[in-house]
Amino acid sequence: MCFGLRRFFSTQTRKRASRKRMAKLQQLHNSAPIPSDPDTFLSVAANPEIKYRPLPDPLSVYVPLRSLDEKTINSIVATLSSSERKDWHFGRRTLLAFLLAIRNQLDQIEESKDLKTKFDEQTVQHASVVRKWLVEKDASGDVKELPWKELEEKYKQMTLEVDNGMAEVFGVNLRNIEPYYELTIPDLHADVIQSREYMSCFRSYGWDPKELKLYWNAQQLEDLCSIEEVLNRENEIDIANEQTSDKKILPYDPSDEDAVQTLRKYPVPERNHAVKITYVHDRIEKAVFDVPEDAQIIVLNFANERSPGGGYLRHAWAQEEIILYNSDGYRSLLDLKYSRMGGGYAIPEFGAAYVRDMRFFDKSLDKIRAVDMLVSACYCLTGTTQLYDNPRTQPELIANTVEKFRAFIMAAVANTKGDGSNTYLLLGPIGTGAFGNETTDIGYAFREVLSSQMMGSKGPIRNAFGNIWFVSIDKWKNDAFENILNEPE
Incomplete structure (x- = not known):
């Protein structure tokens, strides 16, 4: 038998064995349930079996304002200034979107006509401190406010870019770049292909x-445990059917609802x-x-x-x-x-x-x-x-x-x-x-x-x-x- 035929039959044997393994795994364990809203999902053009939720507005990201500290702000600002680095997965764009989201929330707090009903006093005070951290230092050490107009324009330009880092390495046509293209790159190692089968079997709709x-x-996590005294009884809450009329929980990311309940x-x-x-x-x-x-x-x-x-x-x-x-x-x-x-x-x-x-x-x-x-x-x-x-x-x-x-x-x-x-x-x-x-x-x-x-x-x-x-x-x-x-x- 020629080498080409041996390789073909070997490949087919591996594929059959893989399919049998996956079928057996599915018999042992239930696959992930189909979400309640499957019709809202989009499909990857290169592989319609891969589904994903419509992408959210990056500027709508949750901002843990009360948890922000100067070190976190400085980390983001310093990283955005390192423009000479190649942005393989648009990490700096993500950080810039978060920075703009912080600015937007500060603007909302400062422009509110009735702070007492929309934001508590501690949030208003911390917002003023965060505003002071949103600065940059020049070579001489002088401090100045961040150039927001320039950053907004920079973000707009970033959103028009295609992924020219990882995609180029794997020969992906940049005109065909779409979300989750990483799952469709051909001719990868068998271990990668095997993990794709796991994803297809149990996470074809991804994670909620x-x-x-x-x-x-760390402060964001500390704050999940923090309970503050409430002066206004209108702010009463009920968590796990337990009334706490004189206390309240600091704001938290909606994904942490289960964590807050457990804590x-x-x-x-x-x-x-x-x-x-x-x-x-x-x-x-x-x-x-x-x-x-x-x-x-x-x-x-x-x-x-x-x-x-x-x-x-x-x-x-x-x-x-x-x-x-x-x-x-x-x-x-x-x-x-x-x-x-x-x-x-x-x-x-x-x-x-x-x-x-x-x-x-x-x-x-x-x-x-x-x-x-x-x-x-x-x-x-x-x-x-x-x-x-x-x-x-x-x-x-x-x-x-x-x-x-x-x-x-x-x-x-x-x-x-x-x-x-x-x-x-x-x-x-x-x-x-x-x-x-x-x-x-x-x-x-x-x-x-x-x-x-x-x-x-x-x-x-x-x-x-x-x-x-x-x-x-x-x-x-x-x-x-x-x-x-x-x-x-």
């Missing part, structure tokens, strides 16, 4: 917006579990199947801040890509890009994203495991250009890394199912591979954050979980983490 959460900083029912100060920390020498796609079946799993994705999935399309072999080859999670990152982030992709420098109900697949066992996914990125210290500038000093690098970790640990706390006692939080040596961070620095960052009090906790925040696993294929990294976390206080 309420399953995708975006946090700009009210299981307040963090009352969570004091005897957390068990375990060091697992295994691959992440294997470790998830070792967690008890009735437990909630939250997996930390060592993400790329400017590209959904990092090198997934190129078949790179880092932790994020391995997660995506073995799950339906790549679709969730694209939904973050096209839905929550307005067509661009930018993990906030001091924040994180959170995905509900992703599925891992084990082909050899014909098993599926539901997990939640934290999406966070460390600084890249190897010289590869990323979205945000690296800190200039070692102390600043450590402080900023701790701030990143605070955000994703709080995101995990806020999104536990129940009181966290049956939650397994799967962490690992984030940033110590291709991004070049020192393992000891990352270990001490975890030690500091997990030992800290947050969200009103009465003890170390690690006790908000029943189990924490550090998962790594490098045993020496886990050994280093174990030594660091076991050092005397």
Whole structure:
């Protein structure tokens, strides 16, 4: 038999085996339900079976105004000034849309004729502080107001651009660029094709917006636990059928409705579990199947801040890509890009994203495991250009890394199912591979954050979980983490 025929029959055999696996998986587990409004979905022209919701106006993004701090604002402004960088997935456009949305909300507050009925006093006061942060510094250090007209024009020009970064790399005709084109690029590695089958089987309509959460900083998560005194009884609220006539909850993103309900029912100060920390020498796609079946799993994705999935399309072999080859999670990152982030992709420098109900697949066992996914990125210290500038000093690098970790640990706390006692939080040596961070620095960052009090906790925040696993294929990294976390206080 000639080589061409052998290759043909081999390919057909693999396809039949793949179809049989998917059919068996669907017999074992129900596929994702069709949404209640399927007629409102659009289809990808290159593959009509791929559905997506109409894209929202990027300027309608939720702004956690009360949670914004100067560091978050400075991060956005500084990144927008780095115009010499190639904007692979329109990350700067996403940040500019968020900046303009902040400005629009401030204008609304300042122009309101009756502030007392529309906005509370604390919001009005904080808005005036945020306005003072919206400045830029020139080379001489002089401060001036941001050039809003210029930024508006810049944003308009950005919206007319096509994706000439990743699309060009894969030879996609720029005239045919459409949302979710990443799912139609041909001739990719078999692992990518296999994950597309998972997505097609279980997430052909993608993620509901309420399953995708975006946090700009740790304060946004702290504020989910904050309750303020209410002077005006007209502001009474009823959460989980519990009247609180003298208190109110700060505004929050609609996607956090479930988190707010859980935090009210299981307040963090009352969570004091005897957390068990375990060091697992295994691959992440294997470790998830070792967690008890009735437990909630939250997996930390060592993400790329400017590209959904990092090198997934190129078949790179880092932790994020391995997660995506073995799950339906790549679709969730694209939904973050096209839905929550307005067509661009930018993990906030001091924040994180959170995905509900992703599925891992084990082909050899014909098993599926539901997990939640934290999406966070460390600084890249190897010289590869990323979205945000690296800190200039070692102390600043450590402080900023701790701030990143605070955000994703709080995101995990806020999104536990129940009181966290049956939650397994799967962490690992984030940033110590291709991004070049020192393992000891990352270990001490975890030690500091997990030992800290947050969200009103009465003890170390690690006790908000029943189990924490550090998962790594490098045993020496886990050994280093174990030594660091076991050092005397």
